[in-house]
Structure formats: C-alpha cells, structure tokens
Amino acid sequence: MSSIIELSQKAIKDAVKEGRLVISVYGLGWMGLPTAILFAEAGAKVIGVDIDPRVIELIGHGESPIEEPALTVMLKKYLNSRINVTSDLRKAASESDVMILVVPTNVDEGKKPDYLSLEKTAKEIGLQMKKGSLIVLESTVGPGVTEDVVKRTLEANSGLKAGIDFCLVYSPIRAMAGKTLHDIRVYPRIIGGIDKKSLDVASALLECVVSGGMVKVKDIQTAEATKIFENIYRDVNIALVNELAIFCETVGIDFKEAKDAANTQPYCHLHEPGVGVGGHCIPVNPYFLVDVAEKAGVDLKLIKTARKINDLMPEHTLQLVTTALKSCKKRIKRARITVLGISYRSNVKEAKNSPSREIIKKLIEHGARVSVYDPYFTVDEIKNMGYSSAESFEKTVEGSDCVLIAVNHDAFKQLKLENITRLLRKPACIIDGCRIFNPKEVMEKNILYYGIGLGHDA
Ligand SMILES: NC(=O)c1ccc[n+]([C@@H]2O[C@H](COP(=O)([O-])OP(=O)(O)OC[C@H]3O[C@@H](n4cnc5c(N)ncnc54)[C@H](O)[C@@H]3O)[C@@H](O)[C@H]2O)c1
Structure with missing residues (x-):
C-alpha cells in the first residue's frame, strides 16, 4: 500500500475500514485509551503505547485503568484482534502509518509548562518513523509548541522534513474525562496542519471516528490556541461567579x-x-x-x-x-x-x-x-x-x-x-x-x- 500521505481522502477512509492502516496511540489515559478504542471500532489496526507497565498490563488483560461507561466492553471486544498494546515506543512507530500523541502535558510547581513527555515521545517516534507517516498531536499545548517541540524533535531524530516527508497536524481533544467516547464522536473537531496536505489527510482520518464535523483552521497555532481559549473561557467565567x-x-x-x-x-x-x-x-x-x-x-x-x-x-x-x-x-x-x-x-x-x-x-x-x-x-x-x-x-x-x-x-x-x-x-x-x-x-x-x-x- 502507498503511504497514507499519498492516498486520497476516500482511500484513507477505506483503508481504515478494511483494517489496512496501522495507528499508534501514545498515552493510554483518560483521552488516549478512548481514542485508541474508537479507531479500532472504525476498523483500524491500533497499537496502544504507554510507558507505564501497570497501564499496559491492565489493558493487556482487558481492564481499563480509567472509569468510563462502555469502555471496558469495547476494549474486550477489540483487544488482540484490532488493538494490541506495548511500552516499546520505537517499535510501535516503526510499524505504524499514523502516530497520535495523547501524552500528558502539565505545569511544574512554578506554573511553567512541562512538555517533557511530549519531547520524549517525539524523540522515540522520530528515531523509527517511516517516511510518509502522519503525526497527529492531540495533547493540550500552548501556541507554537507543536512546531517548536514536536516538529523540531521529530525532524532532528528522523532526518525527515515535515510537510515534505511526513504530515503533521494539531487537533485538540475537547472531551471531558468520563464521557470521552461520546464527546470525541459528537463534538466538532478543530484541526490545523503544517500544510494543506497534512490538513486533508488528517481530516479524512479523524472523520472515521468523529461525526461532529471538522473545523479546519488556518494553521497549527490557531488550533493550539482554540483549546486553551475554551478552558480560559470557563475559568474566567467561573472566577467571575465565585467573586x-x-x-x-x-x-x-x-x-x-x-x-x-x-x-x-x-x-x-x-x-x-x-x-x-x-x-x-x-x-x-x-x-x-x-x-x-x-x-x-x-x-x-x-x-x-x-x-x-x-x-x-x-x-x-x-x-x-x-x-x-x-x-x-x-x-x-x-x-x-x-x-x-x-x-x-x-x-x-x-x-x-x-x-x-x-x-x-x-x-x-x-x-x-x-x-x-x-x-x-x-x-x-x-x-x-x-x-x-x-x-x-x-x-x-x-x-x-x-x-x-x-x-x-x-x-x-x-x-x-x-x-x-x-x-x-x-x-x-x-x-x-x-x-x-x-x-x-x-x-x-x-x-x-x-x-x-x-x-x-x-
Ligand atoms: N483528562 C481530560 O479531561 C482532558 C481533556 C482534554 C484534553 N486533555 C489533554 O490530553 C492529554 C492527555 O491527558 P490525559 O488526561 O489523557 O492524561 P492521563 O494522565 O490520563 O494519561 C496519560 C497517559 O500517558 C502515559 N504516558 C506518559 N508519558 C508517556 C510517554 N512519553 N509515552 C507514552 N505514554 C506516556 C501515562 O502513563 C498515562 O497512562 C493532556 O495534554 C491533557 O491536557 C485531557
């Protein structure tokens, strides 16, 4: 099969449905595990990747480490047929057409961003990713981070160039913990790409699990900003009523x-x-x-x-x-x-x-x-x-x-x-x-x- 970035939007959807695409999901937490399961449900071959051996062991036995209705039933249904799990970040990258990053992003005690998990994952992927891959960053980050941290690390470790050798998009998860399956399926999905091809390829892929439609924004920075704006809207309005x-x-x-x-x-x-x-x-x-x-x-x-x-x-x-x-x-x-x-x-x-x-x-x-x-x-x-x-x-x-x-x-x-x-x-x-x-x-x-x-x- 040609690489995903050479396929038409229809061919991408067919490849997912027919189990011809391999998608790795990095970070199997509140957001990542439901994401992995939804792609398995759509037909893809999914590799769930997590650095925590406890998480891998639990999921490998069909148990979800997080509480969400329907998640365990779906996991059990697709485990070992459409979903496999591993803690080998590089091997998963070497076997995948698409890598979705849903690793944690946080702030340190001084409230400064901590993107170390993201950098580490991008490095491991970069060391093994194939030419023609699609990278989708879904973790929440500040505007500029997809390009400053993820793109830079991927390119430095792979020798490949974003926009030429691989596609790169940012598409934040807007779901709430505990109802992620529903929210991912139903909410409109925001997406920004490094170029038009990245945007088109990733939109076709995400449409296999999202029924709420794509909100394509001009660039990656805009997509990064939207997720944080949503959170700030809530925070400021809650602060107003608290005051x-x-x-x-x-x-x-x-x-x-x-x-x-x-x-x-x-x-x-x-x-x-x-x-x-x-x-x-x-x-x-x-x-x-x-x-x-x-x-x-x-x-x-x-x-x-x-x-x-x-x-x-x-x-x-x-x-x-x-x-x-x-x-x-x-x-x-x-x-x-x-x-x-x-x-x-x-x-x-x-x-x-x-x-x-x-x-x-x-x-x-x-x-x-x-x-x-x-x-x-x-x-x-x-x-x-x-x-x-x-x-x-x-x-x-x-x-x-x-x-x-x-x-x-x-x-x-x-x-x-x-x-x-x-x-x-x-x-x-x-x-x-x-x-x-x-x-x-x-x-x-x-x-x-x-x-x-x-x-x-x-
Ligand atoms: N939880 C929410 O309500 C929510 C909603 C929207 C967006 N998000 C964003 O989604 C991202 C993931 O959040 P979450 O709540 O799912 O996190 P989580 O803490 O529930 O799970 C993260 C998982 O990633 C694993 N992990 C850590 N470093 C890794 C690495 N380098 N490679 C592979 N796996 C790694 C951890 O072991 C853990 O299992 C964050 O950026 C978060 O801001 C979260």
Missing part, C-alpha cells in the same frame, strides 16, 4: 437567586460558583497561554487573576466551615467533619487536582477530624488517598459536627435532608458548596446552613 458569590455572602444576597434571575436576560450566562476548580484542564491549561504571552511581552492580567480567584476558593470554603462551626459554638480543632465528594467534578471517578483534597488538607492542618464519602470511590480507594471513610454514607456521617458538600454528584442531589440531619451531632451545620438544599428547609431542622454564595441574612 460575585463571595460578595453576596458578605452583603446578605442569595447569589443563586440573583443568578437565576439575571440569566433570564438572553445575553447573561452566569455559571455556577463552587469550592474550587479542578481536573486535568482548567487549572493547568491557562498557564500554557500565560507562558507564551509572557515571552511575547503580553501580560494576561484577567486570565492570571481568574486563576488566583479560583485557587482561593478552597481557602474561602475553609473560612465558611470555621464560621459555621463558630455559630454552633464549636471550634474547628477536633471537630468531626464529613466531606461529601472527592472527585474534581460531578459524576466522575477522578480526583485529579480536586478542590476537595485541598480543602481537606487545610481542615486537617487546623486540627479537624475529617472523613470522606464519595459514591464513585470505594472505602479502600478513599483510604489509599490517606483519608478516613466508612462502608456507608450513614456510617461516615454519623456523629459528625458538620457536613461539607463539595461535589455536585447526582447521588448527593437525591439525598434526603432528614437522612443527614438525624445523623449529625447537634448543634450541627451543613456547608453546601453546591447549593443542593433549600436553606429554609435546613434551618427548620435546627441545622445551621452555610452555602457558597448564600448571604448570611438570606
């Missing part, structure tokens, strides 16, 4: 009521405030842009301020807990506090950069005795994170002075107020970071109720 919520708490307005009323204006889309912003993307990716902007002499004041505001929400939540306990004539030291929710957001089994963890750390530093309950994690999993927990919701909450609702899981929204209040040691308080309960109903049960954005007189 307004704190204002409302101080002056006695119920932010929730004011927000719902304000949002009846068609141009007003106030978000939900909360105890902080976690996950893989939003607390990290704005710094990728800040770094590029600083090098270009641009000070992204609003974006940096938004990060600061959102990072201060765990401290603000601690203050709410302290105030609430004081109102119950209790001190935080030795108080028994149950934190509901350890995930970084609702309805997902993932605690990466979870604000709950930051809050718990602060509570423990202040001498509180903290227990954690989260329906997405087993007791052992919570204990392995270093927290105390019990077999059931009731056992965890029983005898607590205070409950902090930190995550908006659907299961928590189903909780009956009576089932919490009867378990608490009176006088007791509920701090509701997600505003699940009606303040009046809680107060009627002689439980003090504090919430993010709930003015004390409201």
Whole structure:
C-alpha cells in the first residue's frame, strides 16, 4: 500500500475500514485509551503505547485503568484482534502509518509548562518513523509548541522534513474525562496542519471516528490556541461567579437567586460558583497561554487573576466551615467533619487536582477530624488517598459536627435532608458548596446552613 500521505481522502477512509492502516496511540489515559478504542471500532489496526507497565498490563488483560461507561466492553471486544498494546515506543512507530500523541502535558510547581513527555515521545517516534507517516498531536499545548517541540524533535531524530516527508497536524481533544467516547464522536473537531496536505489527510482520518464535523483552521497555532481559549473561557467565567458569590455572602444576597434571575436576560450566562476548580484542564491549561504571552511581552492580567480567584476558593470554603462551626459554638480543632465528594467534578471517578483534597488538607492542618464519602470511590480507594471513610454514607456521617458538600454528584442531589440531619451531632451545620438544599428547609431542622454564595441574612 502507498503511504497514507499519498492516498486520497476516500482511500484513507477505506483503508481504515478494511483494517489496512496501522495507528499508534501514545498515552493510554483518560483521552488516549478512548481514542485508541474508537479507531479500532472504525476498523483500524491500533497499537496502544504507554510507558507505564501497570497501564499496559491492565489493558493487556482487558481492564481499563480509567472509569468510563462502555469502555471496558469495547476494549474486550477489540483487544488482540484490532488493538494490541506495548511500552516499546520505537517499535510501535516503526510499524505504524499514523502516530497520535495523547501524552500528558502539565505545569511544574512554578506554573511553567512541562512538555517533557511530549519531547520524549517525539524523540522515540522520530528515531523509527517511516517516511510518509502522519503525526497527529492531540495533547493540550500552548501556541507554537507543536512546531517548536514536536516538529523540531521529530525532524532532528528522523532526518525527515515535515510537510515534505511526513504530515503533521494539531487537533485538540475537547472531551471531558468520563464521557470521552461520546464527546470525541459528537463534538466538532478543530484541526490545523503544517500544510494543506497534512490538513486533508488528517481530516479524512479523524472523520472515521468523529461525526461532529471538522473545523479546519488556518494553521497549527490557531488550533493550539482554540483549546486553551475554551478552558480560559470557563475559568474566567467561573472566577467571575465565585467573586460575585463571595460578595453576596458578605452583603446578605442569595447569589443563586440573583443568578437565576439575571440569566433570564438572553445575553447573561452566569455559571455556577463552587469550592474550587479542578481536573486535568482548567487549572493547568491557562498557564500554557500565560507562558507564551509572557515571552511575547503580553501580560494576561484577567486570565492570571481568574486563576488566583479560583485557587482561593478552597481557602474561602475553609473560612465558611470555621464560621459555621463558630455559630454552633464549636471550634474547628477536633471537630468531626464529613466531606461529601472527592472527585474534581460531578459524576466522575477522578480526583485529579480536586478542590476537595485541598480543602481537606487545610481542615486537617487546623486540627479537624475529617472523613470522606464519595459514591464513585470505594472505602479502600478513599483510604489509599490517606483519608478516613466508612462502608456507608450513614456510617461516615454519623456523629459528625458538620457536613461539607463539595461535589455536585447526582447521588448527593437525591439525598434526603432528614437522612443527614438525624445523623449529625447537634448543634450541627451543613456547608453546601453546591447549593443542593433549600436553606429554609435546613434551618427548620435546627441545622445551621452555610452555602457558597448564600448571604448570611438570606
Ligand atoms: N483528562 C481530560 O479531561 C482532558 C481533556 C482534554 C484534553 N486533555 C489533554 O490530553 C492529554 C492527555 O491527558 P490525559 O488526561 O489523557 O492524561 P492521563 O494522565 O490520563 O494519561 C496519560 C497517559 O500517558 C502515559 N504516558 C506518559 N508519558 C508517556 C510517554 N512519553 N509515552 C507514552 N505514554 C506516556 C501515562 O502513563 C498515562 O497512562 C493532556 O495534554 C491533557 O491536557 C485531557
């Protein structure tokens, strides 16, 4: 078969369907494993590549290291027929027509971008890649990184030239952890290429798994910027409502009521405030842009301020807990506090950069005795994170002075107020970071109720 970059768009789609294309996916995490499985489902021969032997072992036995509905069933269906896994980065490159990079990108303690995994992967691929390959970078990076880091490393190690000997595109994943299969399939896909041929070849390939259509942008830098802009849009809007919520708490307005009323204006889309912003993307990716902007002499004041505001929400939540306990004539030291929710957001089994963890750390530093309950994690999993927990919701909450609702899981929204209040040691308080309960109903049960954005007189 000719190399993929010589094929027509139709021929690429046929080759995928008929299992004549070999696609390596580098990085089998929250984004990479679903990506690999979707290409297997489309018919391609897929090599899943990961440097973590535990990940390779699990997937090799048909077990998914991440929790996503349908993923394990699909993995088991295609494993050893259409999907094989390896930790040999170079061998996978030597056997592949396409290499998709979905390795982690992060920031260090000083909030500077860390693209080392990306550089390492590009080097290993470069040492073995064939002429005529297609490289698709999907990890989130700052504008310029695909060309400065990936292209440069690939060319230096392969002796090949992007745009002549191989095709190169950047196409960010816009999915949310826990629903990646759905999001990849359905959301429009942004793509920017080193040249028109790269764009056309990669679009044809991605169309085999994406039904939401391609959004072809002018160049790679634009594609890199879009993903970060999306994350910054969320971060800044969440910071805005967090700031307004704190204002409302101080002056006695119920932010929730004011927000719902304000949002009846068609141009007003106030978000939900909360105890902080976690996950893989939003607390990290704005710094990728800040770094590029600083090098270009641009000070992204609003974006940096938004990060600061959102990072201060765990401290603000601690203050709410302290105030609430004081109102119950209790001190935080030795108080028994149950934190509901350890995930970084609702309805997902993932605690990466979870604000709950930051809050718990602060509570423990202040001498509180903290227990954690989260329906997405087993007791052992919570204990392995270093927290105390019990077999059931009731056992965890029983005898607590205070409950902090930190995550908006659907299961928590189903909780009956009576089932919490009867378990608490009176006088007791509920701090509701997600505003699940009606303040009046809680107060009627002689439980003090504090919430993010709930003015004390409201
Ligand atoms: N998780 C999300 O919600 C999300 C959403 C959109 C985009 N992204 C982006 O996707 C990329 C991957 O994120 P993720 O959440 O899937 O990461 P993850 O931490 O879940 O998984 C990354 C995997 O890559 C492996 N790995 C690390 N270095 C490697 C290397 N050099 N070669 C091969 N494998 C390597 C790790 O062992 C791990 O299994 C990041 O750039 C992230 O910003 C993540």
